[in-house]
Amino acid sequence: MYLTLSNLDVRYPGQTLPAVRGVGLGLPAGSIGVLIGPSGCGKTTLLRAVAGLAPVERGEVQLGGACVSCPGHNVPPEERRIGMVFQDYALFPHLSVGRNIAFGLHGVAQNVQAERISEVLALVGLPGSEGRYPHELSGGQQQRVALARALAPRPKLMLLDEPFSNLDVGLRERLAHEMRGILKAAGATALFVTHDQLEAFAIGDLIGVMRDGTLHQWDDAYTIYHRPATRFVANFIGHGVFAPAQLEQSASGVAVRTALGTLENLTDCPLPSYYENGECDVLLRADDIVHDDESPVQARVLRKAFRGSEFLYTLQLANGQQLQAHVPSHHDHAVGEWIGVRVQADHVVTFAREHGPAIA
Numbered sequence: 001m002y003l004t005l006s007n008l009d010v011r012y013p014g015q016t017l018p019a020v021r022g023v024g025l026g027l028p029a030g031s032i033g034v035l036i037g038p039s040g041c042g043k044t045t046l047l048r049a050v051a052g053l054a055p056v057e058r059g060e061v062q063l064g065g066a067c068v069s070c071p072g073h074n075v076p077p078e079e080r081r082i083g084m085v086f087q088d089y090a091l092f093p094h095l096s097v098g099r100n101i102a103f104g105l106h107g108v109a110q111n112v113q114a115e116r117i118s119e120v121l122a123l124v125g126l127p128g129s130e131g132r133y134p135h136e137l138s139g140g141q142q143q144r145v146a147l148a149r150a151l152a153p154r155p156k157l158m159l160l161d162e163p164f165s166n167l168d169v170g171l172r173e174r175l176a177h178e179m180r181g182i183l184k185a186a187g188a189t190a191l192f193v194t195h196d197q198l199e200a201f202a203i204g205d206l207i208g209v210m211r212d213g214t215l216h217q218w219d220d221a222y223t224i225y226h227r228p229a230t231r232f233v234a235n236f237i238g239h240g241v242f243a244p245a246q247l248e249q250s251a252s253g254v255a256v257r258t259a260l261g262t263l264e265n266l267t268d269c270p271l272p273s274y275y276e277n278g279e280c281d282v283l284l285r286a287d288d289i290v291h292d293d294e295s296p297v298q299a300r301v302l303r304k305a306f307r308g309s310e311f312l313y314t315l316q317l318a319n320g321q322q323l324q325a326h327v328p329s330h331h332d333h334a335v336g337e338w339i340g341v342r343v344q345a346d347h348v349v350t351f352a353r354e355h356g357p358a359i360a
């Protein structure tokens with residue numbers, strides 16, 4: 001691993017509880033990790049701790065095989081060789097683009113500096129922009145200059161904290177893809193903070209879902225979505241419901257009985273063999289529920305949200321259980337109508353029964 005965090009606690013002075021607690025993760029060289037979670041869960045604090053800008057109380061930060069924050073040993077932020085990009089661009093308005101980028105290259109011979117500036121400007125898709133000024137650039141262009149400036153000194157690690165949050169939605173989505181391409185072309189290892197899950201999926205090789213200072217899961221996007229480690233992750237990412245289910249032994253192993261039929265471990269997602277009284281909740285994602293006129297199971301349309309290519313239907317079974325389903329938008333059913341549904345899930349994920357919110 002290129003960046004390793006072990007059992008990290010970060011506590012601000014005067015606070016009784018650490019803002020980050022017991023966080024461990026590993027980021028391979030050249031990979032992009034994304035931290036996502038509700039406001040105040042500690043994403044920025046974790047990023048700042050990696051940079052050496054927030055007080056680590058316990059645990060370790062290793063970067064490129066060397067310890068930068070360990071008990072009794074703390075490398076100062078300016079010696080960690082970390083590049084940072086924040087939401088507010090932070091370009092110097094009175095300096096040209098070239099001079100802004102040169103700022104991170106002090107001590108470098110002028111001709112080498114000029115070469116590197118033109119190289120990183122080309123990398124971020126703004127070749128030849130050395131002489132322009134920040135006020136002559138759009139928000140997205142300014143953010144790309146900020147990225148070029150952070151990349152110019154060839155940092156060991158890039159930290160990006162909600163770099164698109166000041167941009168409008170369409171631009172954010174495009175820039176998220178561009179940003180991934182740029183970081184990959186630069187061979188950078190990066191840790192990125194966002195609260196937008198589509199942005200996280202677009203950018204991250206690995207995604208960390210945080211809550212209340214703890215890291216609930218650190219995995220690739222597919223695993224986070226299809227095999228959430230906790231109810232919180234299941235709830236926070238994507239749409240779906242927790243449906244009451246009963247664990248039972250079947251001829252081929254363990255299965256769960258639900259109001260929509262019995263589900264077995266269909267692929268590589270083993271079902272636990274025990275829950276108290278066999279009672280559990282199964283996660284049914286909106287894309288696990290298929291609209292099928294032939295199905296004997298009927299559900300009533302409670303709500304519908306048009307999403308272009310599909311509707312997100314909120315449905316209710318005769319027993320009152322709610323479901324959500326993504327249905328191609330040419331199946332335009334009215335609220336109150338009964339439609340046939342069945343489960344088509346490749347992953348069966350269960351959690352201990354909890355009488356919390358039914359909609360994930």
Ligand SMILES: Nc1ncnc2c1ncn2[C@@H]1O[C@H](COP(=O)(O)OP(=O)(O)OP(=O)(O)O)[C@@H](O)[C@H]1O
Nearest residue numbers: 012015019037038039040041042043044045046195
């Ligand atoms: N300098 C500080 N001193 C004391 N407490 C702080 C400080 N900075 C942040 N906190 C607290 O630490 C917790 C985590 O904050 P942090 O900014 O890391 O969360 P976040 O997940 O990045 O939130 P957001 O998505 O809103 O930016 C919050 O409870 C916050 O109030």
